[in-house]
Amino acid sequence: MDALVRGMGYLTGGTQNRSVGIGLITSLIATGSLPNGVRPAIDSVLWNQLVYVTQHGQIEKAHERDNAQRLLTLVEESSYKNDPTFDEIRRSVQGEEARAQHRFAAAQQRLREAAAPxxxxxxxxxxxxxxxxxxxxxxxxxxxxxxxxxxxxxxxxxxxxxxxxxxxxxx
The missing domain is CATH 1.10.287 (Helix Hairpins)
Structure with missing residues (x-):
């Protein structure tokens, strides 16, 4: 239970801490180490974190996009996958990564053009x-x-x- 409390506490400490919290919670879920009956509360917190990161966080930054993707994976295992906004949030996370890759490719092309002469x-x-x-x-x-x-x-x-x-x- 101590690891769970620590993991939950890390979720609110910014991008790096959020990553640590997601990792701890993922590990507890994967190893079946969550106490009985706690998973719905955990899912609620993970869902709220996912909503926060995608709507109020800095999802344009790579680390936060990684956090959002990891949260998505965890939330997909919960009842929140049936929330009406879940698919919209998933598209937002996936779309942000695609936009970032497109911006990188476009900037790379501009660099090539500027360097050519x-x-x-x-x-x-x-x-x-x-x-x-x-x-x-x-x-x-x-x-x-x-x-x-x-x-x-x-x-x-x-x-x-x-x-x-x-x-x-x-x-």
Whole structure:
């Protein structure tokens, strides 16, 4: 019961805390560790969180979209899936992700168009190449699994365009 109370408390502490709370509650549900008769109350809180996140939260931010998707999954197992607004909320969460991907692709295209006239050999060329490579790497990652490129990948791309000075160099 203590883990449940902690999990419920995390739901109201902002995006990161909400994520922790969702994780704790998901774990309790998955392992059958909820006390008998508590699930309807939990479902009510999860439904209220989902409504809050989609209607009053910052669902345009990736972490909050992830929270909304995870809440949707939990609520789909409850009687709230029959609420008249459930399908509208589901479409909102799915639509926000699609809009975000569309905005990213459109911005990536604008970047390509803006970078095209910059000639090779200019001082700006390595910056433009690094930026376009980073954006392409992120686009590839989003298509693959919806994640973000790692710091290792960032470093590899930046080192390709801005190599470190050789050891012993005075640069």
């Amino acid at each position: 910059l000639a090779e050999g200019t001082e700006a060329a390595p910056f433009v190449a690094a930026l376009t490579n980073l954006v392409q790497a992120q686009a590839d990652r989003l298509k693959a699994d919806g994640g973000h490129i790692t710091s290792h990948r960032w470093a590899k791309i930046l080192e390709r365009h801005f190599p470190a000075a050789p050891a012993g160099s005075t640069e």
